[in-house]
Amino acid sequence: EVQVEESGGGLVQPGRSLRLSCAASGFRFDDYAMHWVRQAPGKGLEWVSTINWNSGDIAYAGSVEGRFTISRDNAKNSVYLQMNSLTAEDTALYYCTRFNYEIEAFDYWGQGTLVTVSS
Amino acid sequence: DIQMTQSPSSLSASVGDRVTITCRASQSISTYLNWYQQKPGKAPRLLIYATSNLQSGVPSRFTGSGSGTDFTLTISSLQPQDFATYYCQQSYSPASWTFGQGTKVEVK
Numbered sequence: 001e002v003q004v005e006e007s008g009g010g011l012v013q014p015g016r017s018l019r020l021s022c023a024a025s026g027f028r029f030d031d032y033a034m035h036w037v038r039q040a041p042g043k044g045l046e047w048v049s050t051i052n053w054n055s056g057d058i059a060y061a062g063s064v065e066g067r068f069t070i071s072r073d074n075a076k077n078s079v080y081l082q083m084n085s086l087t088a089e090d091t092a093l094y095y096c097t098r099f100n101y102e103i104e105a106f107d108y109w110g111q112g113t114l115v116t117v118s119s
Numbered sequence: 120d121i122q123m124t125q126s127p128s129s130l131s132a133s134v135g136d137r138v139t140i141t142c143r144a145s146q147s148i149s150t151y152l153n154w155y156q157q158k159p160g161k162a163p164r165l166l167i168y169a170t171s172n173l174q175s176g177v178p179s180r181f182t183g184s185g186s187g188t189d190f191t192l193t194i195s196s197l198q199p200q201d202f203a204t205y206y207c208q209q210s211y212s213p214a215s216w217t218f219g220q221g222t223k224v225e226v227k
Contacts, residue, residue, distance in 0.1 A: 035216070037163075037218075044206065044218060044219070044220045044221045045155075045157075045163065045206055045208075045218040045221070046218070047215075047216040047217060047218065050214070050216070057214075059213075059214035059215070061215075062120075095162055095163070103168040103169060103172070103174075104151055104153070104168065104169060104210040105153040105165055105168040105169075105174075105208075105210060106153070106155075106163070106165060106208070107165050107168075107174070109162035109163055109164075110162065111161075111162050112162060
């Protein structure tokens with residue numbers, strides 16, 4: 001059974017940093033790109049970042065470029081999101097999701113981890 | 120970036136109704152269009168990929184169509200468990216996946 005589980009969210013002050021983790025299981029992790037998608041309270045889905053299977057292809061949304069860094073450890077079946085210089089606009093539920101190249105869609109999602117940026 | 124615009128933003132419907140949601144891309148995305156369903160407090164769930172292909176386990180009352188810039192999601196006979204928010208998402212543009220703003224389907 002495919003499972004994706006995020007962790008690391010919490011309350012953080014503006015300007016500070018936070019690192020999210022995503023642990024995956026039930027599939028060959030290094031066959032898939034992984035993405036982060038976020039959802040601000042009461043709002044829609046916003047794509048944040050992607051990393052391909054060997055970390056050779058990485059991309060970010062303009063809203064986080066230069067502040068967030070995505071990485072992965074295939075030996076640990078995990079992907080990470082280092083978030084620096086956080087602002088209130090980064091407050092959201094952060095989802096980790098698997099991208100299935102065969103169907104070009106996000107086919108498995110975690111339940112999300114909540115990041116709240118507030119003083 | 121490719122912009123995705125859904126309409127309506129919300130709709131009210133009754134069980135048994137036929138419901139149609141539209142999604143328009145700011146440029147042609149061929150058939151690289153996916154639909155997700157999200158219920159309150161839950162993660163999104165993939166319903167349809169590549170415009171018209173049902174994800175495993177998704178009931179056949181859900182259908183998708185379109186190509187280029189205009190796409191539709193249709194629920195042929197709305198069921199109680201279908202009240203949710205629906206999002207379209209394009210996978211055409213590499214390194215810039217975008218979602219529509221969502222359509223909330225509410226009880227009439």
